[in-house]
Amino acid sequence: MSSLDPISMATQLATFDVQPFQQRDQMQADRYQSQLTALSKVESALREFRTAMNEMNSTTSSIIKxxxxxxxxxxxxxxxxxxxxxxxxxxxxxxxxSAHQVSADMPVDLDSTTEIPTVGTLDLTINGETMSLDLATVDTDGDGIATMADLVSAINNDSANPGVNATLVRSNGQTHFMLSSSETGVANRISVSASGTGQAWFEDAFTNLNEISAPKxxxxxxxxxxxxxxxxxxxxxxxxxxxxxxxxxxxxxxxxxxxxxxxxxxDAEATKEQVNQFVEAYNSLIATLDTYTKIGGEDEKRGVLASDPTLRSIESQLTSIVRNEFNGMRLSDVGITISREGKMSIDSEKFDEAQQTNGAALEAMFNGEGALLSTLDSMAEPFLKFSSGLFSSRKDALQAGLDRLDDKQAKLERKYEMSYNRYLKQFTHMNSLMTQMNQTMSMFG
Structure with missing residues (x-):
């Protein structure tokens, strides 16, 4: 009587116990994941479409350029x-x-290590705003020494800087301390004063600034x-x-x-380009919807969201809006037609004629409160709200389904482990009995 392999037998039987449930749950998880991916793709397409619409319908932009x-x-x-x-x-x-630029007439070493006072205050004023720099804070390493390079850094990095850029400029073998206004105009003239330093050379340098460029x-x-x-x-x-x-x-x-x-x-050409962008954005959205909602057939796979109510609602509302009348005109009146498949196209000659003869009506149809673009924007809004939009709700529901399947998978893994241990114990015991029987039978030759 041959012996058994307890591990192989336990593995096979424990797998048989959970495999049907694992396959069923995996199919469900794959379906949820494909729907979640498809919804994200459609949401992104609708968001891009809405962005394109808003770029053509604002206080500074319209379909007419x-x-x-x-x-x-x-x-x-x-x-x-x-x-x-x-x-x-x-x-x-x-x-x-032009911006105001000045330089301070004081000695600066070529390596920018000229020491400056570490007591007193340097005040810089532009357009009524003043920054008071405590020179004691310029010494950042605590060695009691502050250099001209440290002063440049302190001015530029001060959170209260009113718009002054400090720098050290080398020219003809000399280094110059310069201050520039970050904004142009007479109002942005730089005013500087140093006080309480005990160093006349330092304070005098800021009292008698050299004007390099006057503010204008x-x-x-x-x-x-x-x-x-x-x-x-x-x-x-x-x-x-x-x-x-x-x-x-x-x-x-x-x-x-x-x-x-x-x-x-x-600008007739720029206006036509705007309209082309509108048509392309619309067709791109329709193509994305068609990809995931197609019914399918003998030679075509059914879309993963073929019966999805959210996508059917979007497509239905889009079709209704673009076929509607706005301010007494329809898209077809300006050469924009919609095929039976829902795709837009432009008759260039008819659109050019509409631009030349009725530009104001063309803009009124597209732009303004209650016009085509604002109506499309209002349609998209409830779907795209981040926390309470219809896409967000649908995706949350699908993600919750995936999470539940993950929990079921964890339970199946525990069930597999329990079954495996039980079968292993049983077959190990059986194998031991068979071994004993073989030994007994061998005694009788």
């Missing part, structure tokens, strides 16, 4: 947002803005220099002076030169 062109490059650039009104302007650039405001004229409307600004970018237009100056003109022309108007 404006452009600003300048008659001569090199002096200023201009940018027109969705609120800009069409018009032509004459602009003369008298002066560009940018100055432009709407119209002829001297007779038009003068505009001043602390920075080189004039925002809001012309409604919806930002002007950034970079070079001053020579006195007596003619002003430059600035023309603001609709």
């Amino acid at each position: 404006n452009s600003a062109t300048v008659s001569q490059d090199g002096y200023f650039t201009a940018n027109a947002d969705a609120t800009a009104l069409a018009g032509s302007y004459q602009i003369f650039v008298e002066q560009i803005a 405001d940018a100055v432009i004229w709407l119209g002829e220099e001297g007779s038009g409307l003068q505009l001043t600004n602390s920075s080189n970018t004039f925002q809001g002076f012309i409604y919806g237009v930002d002007i950034t100056v970079s070079k001053a003109q020579t006195a007596g030169e003619a002003p430059l022309s600035l023309n603001v108007g609709a």
